[in-house]
Amino acid sequence: MSFEYLNTRLHFMKAKLLGPSDFARYLDMHDLGDLIAALAETDYGPELERNSVEYSGYALVETALMQNVQRVFSKLSSMAFDEAHTLVRILLERFEVFNLKTILRGFHTGTPPGETASSLFPTILYPVSFYQELLKRDGIGAVIDFLLTVGNRYYKPLSERQADYDATHKLAVLESALDSYYFGGSRKVLQTVGDENAVAVRQMLGTEVDLLNLVYALRVVEENVESEEKYRYILDGGERLSKEFIRDLSNSPDKASFFRKFEDTDYAKRVGAFDENVTAGTFQERLEEYFYQVMCRYDPGRTFDIHLASVYIWRKIVEMTDLRVIASGLWRRVPREEIERKMIWVEGVTPERAVPA
Template sequence: MSGYEYGNARLRAMKSRLLSEADYRVLARSESLDDLIGALTRTAYRRAVEAALVRVGEPEAISYALSQDLIATARRIRAFYEPPAQHMLAIILRSYDVHNLKTILRGVERGAAPDEIRALLLPIGDLTEALLDDLVQMPSLRAAIDRIATLRLPQAAALTAAQAGRTDAILSDLELALERWYFETAMQQAQAGRGEAASLREALAVDADLTNLLTVLRLVHAPGERAALQRRIEPGGWRALFVGPGRLPFALLESAVAEPALAGVADVLRQSIYAVPLRAGVEAARRSGRLSDVERSLKRWRLRWRAGLIARDPLGTGVPLGYLALKVNEIGNLRWIARGVRARLAADAILAEVEWVA
């Protein structure tokens, strides 16, 4: 017994209830939020929507329903497993703490409205909705970090250390500190997970790679920023900005930073597993001039890679990794569809931004 049979079987059954392409088409064709609410009651979100219609007014019902559905799903999944499998699941879910804190810090720094930040959170990690909600209301980046320290959240030490190390801690330093904190603690705990956690270790490495790749791409895309940063970082070199190492050695990434154009980065990494999405993304970015196209291509690849883990590792951490990636992606899609419907975008325009794995 590996401890994953029961939970993984449930997750695979739950996976069959995720929305299909046809469902997305129906939802995207909604003519109003009312319509969309009606359409959602004919999906697996029925219960969440019914509750939301009582809990909040109709305009906020969808976003409330989606968050609550996600929270309830994560709570359910936690109960599927017992230690040690449960610990591995907790590590996977904890990565969303990092996402949430990064989102809050970013939002607070640019003075976003609390509701706007809330709509982007995925409160399924160790940090509960109540804690995140408190942080969302902080007036400044500093105040947010003060509150994280006062509440003694697990990430407090990493954040205060990043803050103390700089005369003017900027957002990217804090984000890097969070990413590193997660990679290091998660990798260390995942070592205890034997063979069943092999997928988890691999996923951590891939995520570190993707974070680093985005850093490299950003630097190459903005030579001015690269030059300014070069003076700031320690003599240790660009690796001061990297997480990991994952599968890609730091030396390789550093050589990629020196490339004059995005295409060069794709070239340096042509041997890696990221070669195909990188090349496709760089090609798209070359046409549009937007770096976000590369980011999107890598994100799409990551989703497919994670979803593929369900088949590749049916009796280990692969299934929860894959299912959660798909579920979180679905929530993102639905949030986007709700925004699109509210803004009266055409169904095709909405669908163009929706990601699904067939």
């Protein structure tokens, strides 16, 4: 599989990404108008100009960000051919799953649709209007019915678990169904490709499976779940951690025992030690921070494989997320410290933090 053409084009696209000095400047701003003016001089300029008649303020920034990222991801997909196209689509489809999980979570928690919409990612498989229609439904059951109506393939795993969710009202039932369907389907496709780039993508997905399983196992311990049902939601396909190990973790009598077992893993060496009283939420944040660092780390020596496309996708997602956080903070006039707490901090993308976590 040749990535020479794709990566040559990607180097030009990567040069348009924002860098640490840009984010340092944006963080020093005190007015949303200043941020909009600054972004107008970047690759976001065309989207800001096109939408400035209909929108203003934070709505203008949000609309421009969504359209810009959708434009560049569509361009990336169109530049990839044959097996490269297949791998890029697998990487981008992950954000379709993120969006579905976000919408389900919004209905589950009763979050206002507008607030849920502000957490969605741009995608190439479905337009923004598709997710806006989902947010107009009157509940999770109606969302699943709508997916069937439009022929969305994620209707299948959700419909199979809908009765379980209705009986238990546990969101993990639906989230694990989506994740299992995506990861399982992706592994099958990658097996048909079968080369070193497919292996690299499988390793990326397997790492995410490991981290999702670790967080799930700690939540099981934290909530003192004893039912055998807890094993049902452990995901297949982990890169470094077997399902048997995750089962053992979930059977830990307390957090101290959990973290003693966790200390022997490769991930413990990479993310550091944890206090035994740490919450599952904080544990998840630390693991996600590690994951973002790994996915955004650029190796200039890898010029003829899937690496650059993957790094570009994840850096663009981090860029968009952090711009959202800064724009929202300026719009709401919150302290800089609060803005920084909500940002994703990645070496080579954002500057060093000015305040402690």
